[in-house]
Amino acid sequence: MSNQSFERSVVPEILVVDDSKVMRDMISACLRSDPNISVTHASSGLEAIERLSLGRFDVLVLDVNMPDIGGLEVLEFVRAQDKLKDLPILVVTTRSDDVSRERVLAAGATRYLTKPFDPQTILSEVQALLGTVPAGVQTGEA
Amino acid sequence: MNVDLREFRAAFVAEAEEHLAAVQSLLLKVERAEREGKRAPGELRELMRLVHTVKGLSAMVGVEPIVALAHRMEAVLRQAERAGGLLNEQAIEVLLAAARAIESRIRSVAEERSPAAAPPGLLAALDNVELPAPEALAELPLDPLLASKLGPSERHQLEEGTLGGKRAVRVDFAPSAEKAAEGFTINTVRERLASLAEIVKVIPVTSPASGKVPTGLFFALLLLTDATDEAIADAVGVDPADVELVLLPRAPACASLPVDVEDDACLAEGRGGLLRVEVGRVDDAIAMLGGLVVTRARIVHAIDRVEAAGGDTRELRSLMLDTARQLRDLRAALLRVRMVPMAAVLERLPLLVRGLARASGKQVRLELDVGSVELDKTVAERLFPALLHLVRNAVDHGIEASDERVRAGKNEVGTVRIVSVTRDRNIELRISDDGRGVDREAVARHAGAPPPVTDAELLALLCRPGLTTRGEVDTTSGRGMGMDIVHKVVVRGLGGELALETRAGVGTTFVLRVPLTVAIVDVLTVRCGGERYAVPVSVVQEIVELAQEQVVDGVSAGRGFALRYRMFARRGRSVPVFDLGDALGTPTSAPAPHALLVRRGDGELVAYAVERVLGQQEVVVRPLLDPLVASPAVSGTTDLGDGRATVVLDLLALTSSLEATRGRRRAA
Numbered sequence: 001m002s003n004q005s006f007e008r009s010v011v012p013e014i015l016v017v018d019d020s021k022v023m024r025d026m027i028s029a030c031l032r033s034d035p036n037i038s039v040t041h042a043s044s045g046l047e048a049i050e051r052l053s054l055g056r057f058d059v060l061v062l063d064v065n066m067p068d069i070g071g072l073e074v075l076e077f078v079r080a081q082d083k084l085k086d087l088p089i090l091v092v093t094t095r096s097d098d099v100s101r102e103r104v105l106a107a108g109a110t111r112y113l114t115k116p117f118d119p120q121t122i123l124s125e126v127q128a129l130l131g132t133v134p135a136g137v138q139t140g141e142a
Numbered sequence: 143m144n145v146d147l148r149e150f151r152a153a154f155v156a157e158a159e160e161h162l163a164a165v166q167s168l169l170l171k172v173e174r175a176e177r178e179g180k181r182a183p184g185e186l187r188e189l190m191r192l193v194h195t196v197k198g199l200s201a202m203v204g205v206e207p208i209v210a211l212a213h214r215m216e217a218v219l220r221q222a223e224r225a226g227g228l229l230n231e232q233a234i235e236v237l238l239a240a241a242r243a244i245e246s247r248i249r250s251v252a253e254e255r256s257p258a259a260a261p262p263g264l265l266a267a268l269d270n271v272e273l274p275a276p277e278a279l280a281e282l283p284l285d286p287l288l289a290s291k292l293g294p295s296e297r298h299q300l301e302e303g304t305l306g307g308k309r310a311v312r313v314d315f316a317p318s319a320e321k322a323a324e325g326f327t328i329n330t331v332r333e334r335l336a337s338l339a340e341i342v343k344v345i346p347v348t349s350p351a352s353g354k355v356p357t358g359l360f361f362a363l364l365l366l367t368d369a370t371d372e373a374i375a376d377a378v379g380v381d382p383a384d385v386e387l388v389l390l391p392r393a394p395a396c397a398s399l400p401v402d403v404e405d406d407a408c409l410a411e412g413r414g415g416l417l418r419v420e421v422g423r424v425d426d427a428i429a430m431l432g433g434l435v436v437t438r439a440r441i442v443h444a445i446d447r448v449e450a451a452g453g454d455t456r457e458l459r460s461l462m463l464d465t466a467r468q469l470r471d472l473r474a475a476l477l478r479v480r481m482v483p484m485a486a487v488l489e490r491l492p493l494l495v496r497g498l499a500r501a502s503g504k505q506v507r508l509e510l511d512v513g514s515v516e517l518d519k520t521v522a523e524r525l526f527p528a529l530l531h532l533v534r535n536a537v538d539h540g541i542e543a544s545d546e547r548v549r550a551g552k553n554e555v556g557t558v559r560i561v562s563v564t565r566d567r568n569i570e571l572r573i574s575d576d577g578r579g580v581d582r583e584a585v586a587r588h589a590g591a592p593p594p595v596t597d598a599e600l601l602a603l604l605c606r607p608g609l610t611t612r613g614e615v616d617t618t619s620g621r622g623m624g625m626d627i628v629h630k631v632v633v634r635g636l637g638g639e640l641a642l643e644t645r646a647g648v649g650t651t652f653v654l655r656v657p658l659t660v661a662i663v664d665v666l667t668v669r670c671g672g673e674r675y676a677v678p679v680s681v682v683q684e685i686v687e688l689a690q691e692q693v694v695d696g697v698s699a700g701r702g703f704a705l706r707y708r709m710f711a712r713r714g715r716s717v718p719v720f721d722l723g724d725a726l727g728t729p730t731s732a733p734a735p736h737a738l739l740v741r742r743g744d745g746e747l748v749a750y751a752v753e754r755v756l757g758q759q760e761v762v763v764r765p766l767l768d769p770l771v772a773s774p775a776v777s778g779t780t781d782l783g784d785g786r787a788t789v790v791l792d793l794l795a796l797t798s799s800l801e802a803t804r805g806r807r808r809a810a
Contacts, residue, residue, distance in 0.1 A: 018198075020157060020195045020198060020199055021153075022157045023199060025150065044328075046329075046344055046346065047327070049359065050317045050359070053317060065198070080348065081348060094201040116201055116202050116204050117202075
């Protein structure tokens with residue numbers, strides 16, 4: 001598993017980074033439907049970097065295109081740090097973003113999701129990154 | 143799973159609408175900057191952020207038309223950012239159109255209707271926006287860390303900012319749990335700095351953990367500011383010594399050059415240079431001047447009373463004459479600050495006409511002949527939409543398709559010409575086309591009125607609210623304002639005149655005559671029906687002593703005004719004389735021996751008889767905005783110096799309303 005070297009918290013903590021409040025709320029609502037997941041928000045790439053340096057998170061859900069410093073810059077920055085190089089990261093993009101899947105993965109994303117997605121998909125992706133279900137398999141819990 | 147994304151629709155609408163409003167106001171800000179020849183890289187980056195957020199949100203709720211529009215807007219903005227923060231008028235126009243299109247689709251989502259597809263023409267226009275190539279950048283002496291992270295937009299922002307007298311500083315913020323407990327996080331630091339400085343760039347940097355950098359992470363913040371090091375340090379929670387000067391403001395650099403070598407350049411900049419002033423500050427000063435004008439009128443009244451009581455007022459009178467001249471000079475100086483060149487107001491028209499011509503498949507040439515005329519900014523802002531409408535009409539309805547023009551023996555390229563001249567204290571704008579002329583029959587048919595005989599009657603029909611000669615709304619002229627609004631803007635809003643000359647097959651000319659300024663007006667004060675009124679001097683051609691004229695009763699059959707009137711002859715033409723009291727519905731039995739002679743837009747003369755002409759003075763006119771008391775014959779109220787509100791009459795509108803009554807009667 002990709003996050004083996006990562007010490008698991010009691011309740012997995014997910015950091016959701018998006019500059020849109022509605023998007024953050026939507027993603028948290030999806031993730032919080034699993035009672036074993038706790039969610040923290042960051043409204044910018046800079047805040048995400050700060051939070052990652054101060055606390056510990058089990059999965060990072062990252063919007064690729066943000067002001068100041070975008071998702072790709074955050075990815076590169078995170079991967080350059082020893083203590084964060086194995087953090088599972090789910091990158092969220094918009095179909096029309098000029099960012100290819102390859103580029104996102106090359107920059108260090110673990111998984112990749114395109115808007116619009118349904119609530120189940122993002123939950124399954126995050127659960128897969130937590131190692132609670134294998135990637136790409138539906139939980140059937142719907 | 144019980145999460146339903148539809149629950150987020152209201153939140154989506156609220157956030158998207160908020161962003162859209164910000165996008166539109168930022169675009170207008172960029173447009174203003176552009177007109178002043180400035181860049182707006184900070185605004186541009188904020189625009190990119192907002193548009194992108196709208197795109198992401200819309201993708202999430204599956205509103206593809208918005209995604210398509212926002213995506214292209216983003217591309218245009220990114221191109222502009224690479225060019226260092228430059229957008230041109232055409233690009234702004236297209237971006238504003240796209241923002242409006244997105245706005246209307248958000249409303250559809252709010253009303254649970256499915257939003258219309260993105261207009262293909264608009265998508266193509268966004269794709270075809272051409273922006274200037276990036277300009278070469280001056281080398282800025284920056285340390286390598288900053289230099290490697292700054293894009294062209296940020297470099298331009300630094301250049302612009304230091305040129306504007308700000309200094310660029312760097313301050314590092316190292317987050318930690320302790321700092322967070324004291325209220326210092328990157329978010330709060332940025333919020334606090336936002337009121338002190340422009341944040342040009344924030345760069346996260348890792349370094350070996352130390353006392354100053356406990357977590358091994360710090361943010362290097364690059365700021366443009368005129369705040370002190372202490373204020374900056376306070377906002378970031380560091381020592382003032384840690385605020386590092388990166389770039390000096392440019393102006394001091396100029397001043398510090400050896401005077402004997404470079405003084406010419408420096409002095410030239412100081413003396414003939416431009417000073418950018420917020421319009422609001424000039425308006426404040428003009429409002430204060432308005433107060434002075436009123437006070438002066440009060441003093442004159444007081445002197446009248448002293449004189450009536452037998453006091454010697456000669457010295458006071460002569461001082462008051464000096465004051466009057468000084469106030470006039472001060473007013474002129476202040477109003478000059480507000481003047482903008484007509485050429486600058488019209489500079490976006492060529493692009494617009496090109497776009498209109500392309501959209502309608504016609505060939506159109508725009509000729510501008512406006513010389514160096516300048517006009518008040520407020521007048522310019524109010525006038526421009528009316529002008530735009532007339533130009534659109536000319537291209538859309540006036541100019542024929544090329545083949546039709548060739549058949550009619552005309553040049554296949556149509557011409558729209560705008561000429562402006564100043565006359566007295568008015569600006570006259572003539573917007574003419576060499577097209578097919580206004581179709582009187584069609585206008586009459588649509589208005590449900592008999593065909594107009596004169597151009598003035600035709601114009602009156604065209605200016606009826608809601609009139610359009612098109613079966614359906616078309617892409618350009620159909621939207622926005624109609625001729626009735628043009629009329630309102632020019633005549634009611636600006637106290638100007640609108641006239642029309644048109645000949646079938648030859649072309650159409652609209653003539654707009656508006657005052658160069660609106661703040662202070664010279665008025666004649668008159669009395670009639672026991673009331674006092676003010677009339678702008680600019681509309682009164684002459685004060686006629688009716689006793690000197692051969693006055694006869696008017697013949698209703700010929701001119702058919704709604705009111706009883708008399709007539710006298712002037713330069714071979716008969717001029718109707720109305721009693722002003724009668725016309726205003728306050729008839730009086732007192733004799734009205736004087737008449738104000740007014741020339742209407744169509745050149746016809748009309749006179750209004752009054753009991754007394756009291757005097758002439760400069761006043762500040764306050765428009766009547768309350769629709770309950772607003773009347774077409776009233777352009778506002780003013781204080782003549784005695785603290786009472788006096789009505790300022792719009793005699794041209796009064797004449798029209800007397801005629802409108804006649805029109806209704808004849809049509810009935």
